[in-house]
Amino acid sequence: MKARVYVMLKSGVLDPQGAAVQHALGSLGFDGVNDVRQGKVIELDLADGTDEATIGDMCEKLLANTVIESYRIEVL
Amino acid sequence: MKSAVIVFPGSNCDRDMAVALRAAGADVTMVWHKDADLPQGVDLVAVPGGFSFGDYLRCGAIAAQSPISKAIVSHVEKGGYALGVCNGFQVLTETGLLPGALMRNAGLKFVCRAQTLRIAAQSSAFTDKYRNSASIVLPIAHHDGNYTADADTVAKLRAEDRIAFTYENNPNGSQADIAGVLSENRRVLGMMPHPERAIDAGHGGTDGQPLFAGLVGQLTAA
Numbered sequence: 001m002k003a004r005v006y007v008m009l010k011s012g013v014l015d016p017q018g019a020a021v022q023h024a025l026g027s028l029g030f031d032g033v034n035d036v037r038q039g040k041v042i043e044l045d046l047a048d049g050t051d052e053a054t055i056g057d058m059c060e061k062l063l064a065n066t067v068i069e070s071y072r073i074e075v076l
Numbered sequence: 077m078k079s080a081v082i083v084f085p086g087s088n089c090d091r092d093m094a095v096a097l098r099a100a101g102a103d104v105t106m107v108w109h110k111d112a113d114l115p116q117g118v119d120l121v122a123v124p125g126g127f128s129f130g131d132y133l134r135c136g137a138i139a140a141q142s143p144i145s146k147a148i149v150s151h152v153e154k155g156g157y158a159l160g161v162c163n164g165f166q167v168l169t170e171t172g173l174l175p176g177a178l179m180r181n182a183g184l185k186f187v188c189r190a191q192t193l194r195i196a197a198q199s200s201a202f203t204d205k206y207r208n209s210a211s212i213v214l215p216i217a218h219h220d221g222n223y224t225a226d227a228d229t230v231a232k233l234r235a236e237d238r239i240a241f242t243y244e245n246n247p248n249g250s251q252a253d254i255a256g257v258l259s260e261n262r263r264v265l266g267m268m269p270h271p272e273r274a275i276d277a278g279h280g281g282t283d284g285q286p287l288f289a290g291l292v293g294q295l296t297a298a
Contacts, residue, residue: 013179013224014179014182014224014249016179016180016181016182016183016184016222016249017180017184020184061141062133062137062138062141063133065134065137065170065177067169067175067176067177067224067225068177068179068224
């Protein structure tokens with residue numbers, strides 16, 4: 001089975017990289033980009049039957065730093 | 077005073093750290109990250125700067141899962157001292173031994189320069205010898221030194237006098253100009269600036285010396 005983990009900075013945490021991307025889009029002439037947030041997508045190839053709680057544990061222990069990041073799990 | 081300097085793949089300030097500790101009179105053992113135990117009777121664990129595991133995933137995240145990191149956590153839980161510099165600070169926040177996180181610099185650039193710091197904490201073994209200095213100059217060299225914590229955490233750090241150093245002219249966007257923080261029991265210090273690179277006048281300054289001298293002095297007396 002496969003799962004995808006989306007790791008994003010929590011709302012309220014300033015994202016300097018997102019801000020730089022937003023600025024660059026603006027200078028390319030793309031108007032109306034109100035905000036850009038940059039995150040990570042991590043794809044996991046897992047033993048069949050791995051439950052979502054275990055993936056959650058992976059996120060808590062390593063994949064995300066929950067001080068600044070939130071995560072979302074998508075089982076494919 | 078016995079100290080251990082941890083070496084991860086990608087550490088690059090480990091030998092500077094050993095030189096600084098030895099110069100201050102400490103006994104130093106280098107400890108590879110795959111070791112599960114610290115040498116017997118270690119008073120201080122130093123986690124050096126560098127790019128452990130290539131900064132993959134997040135700075136310090138993989139190193140915080142190394143076998144030796146469990147030993148560092150239990151050393152600290154038993155009341156042991158620890159010093160994390162630069163990448164070492166990132167590792168200590170990733171293990172949860174220090175609050176907050178270090179994000180990409182607000183200016184998105186690697187910052188490498190001599191940095192003026194204010195001594196913010198009134199008392200700790202690390203800052204004791206800076207008692208009469210309002211400010212010092214230490215080198216900084218990092219891409220991810222932007223200290224971030226929620227407002228409650230920053231307020232708590234302030235109230236408990238746990239902000240050890242603050243930046244003059246904030247170079248990286250850190251909240252409240254924070255350059256270094258202490259643990260609740262004041263025995264763990266994490267800081268982005270490099271005191272171990274400022275112990276020899278020939279290398280541009282000696283403002284790092286008092287940190288090591290104070291630490292060795294207090295731990296030897298204890």
